[in-house]
Amino acid sequence: MAEPRDHILMTLAIKPKGKLVDLEHIREKVSRDSRREFSEKEVLDLLRELMEEELVEEREGNYALTERGREYFERRWREIGKELNQDYLKVYRAKRYYPVVAPTLLEFCRGRWVSVFRLFTGRAWLQRKMGPRYITIQSSSDLQKWLDLHG
Numbered sequence: 001m002a003e004p005r006d007h008i009l010m011t012l013a014i015k016p017k018g019k020l021v022d023l024e025h026i027r028e029k030v031s032r033d034s035r036r037e038f039s040e041k042e043v044l045d046l047l048r049e050l051m052e053e054e055l056v057e058e059r060e061g062n063y064a065l066t067e068r069g070r071e072y073f074e075r076r077w078r079e080i081g082k083e084l085n086q087d088y089l090k091v092y093r094a095k096r097y098y099p100v101v102a103p104t105l106l107e108f109c110r111g112r113w114v115s116v117f118r119l120f121t122g123r124a125w126l127q128r129k130m131g132p133r134y135i136t137i138q139s140s141s142d143l144q145k146w147l148d149l150h151g
Contacts, residue, residue: 002083005032005046009073010084012056013048014091016148020093023047032121048061063085087121102140109137116146 011029013136015021027043047063050056055069063071074096081089098105113134115126128134 002015002080004030004034004038004042005050006080006084008043008046008050008105009055009065009069009076009093010088012063013077014088014095014143014150015064017067017070019076020059022062029085045123069148086123087119087124091119091147094127098143099140103142104111105143106137106140111136113137117126119150129144 007030010033011026012021020130021038021093023043027038027040027046030043030046031038047056047058050069051058055072056063057066077084077089077092113128114137115128116124116135118127135146137146
């Protein structure tokens with residue numbers, strides 16, 4: 001069964017490695033995904049537990065998943081995946097999948113106009129332009145940029 005700490009790990013796992021996330025953002029997401037309101041103190045207590053297990057690190061009041069935390073979550077989500085935020089899980093899995101297929105994807109899409117599937121909790125849409133310019137993928141880093149934007 002997914003626990004509130006799993007929702008914290010999920011929230012941090014979809015962020016780029018080393019990306020620091022503030023307490024309020026984590027509190028909002030764990031409250032939404034656990035379907036109950038969490039106080040700042042409750043979230044801090046959960047984060048302290050995760051830090052004691054070396055799954056999360058804290059810097060100046062912001063939090064990120066450690067490498068150990070990423071390895072742990074890669075195993076854990078397979079046990080509780082159906083109980084996690086399904087939109088976040090899709091983003092997480094895409095971020096694991098696209099780096100593997102990027103060379104082939106770039107072979108066919110480099111320099112061409114593409115649509116990006118944008119996915120946030122409860123909202124999804126295809127996007128063809130960023131401002132007045134059509135979206136193109138030139139490199140693996142372009143692909144990663146869109147994944148980091150939940151693309």
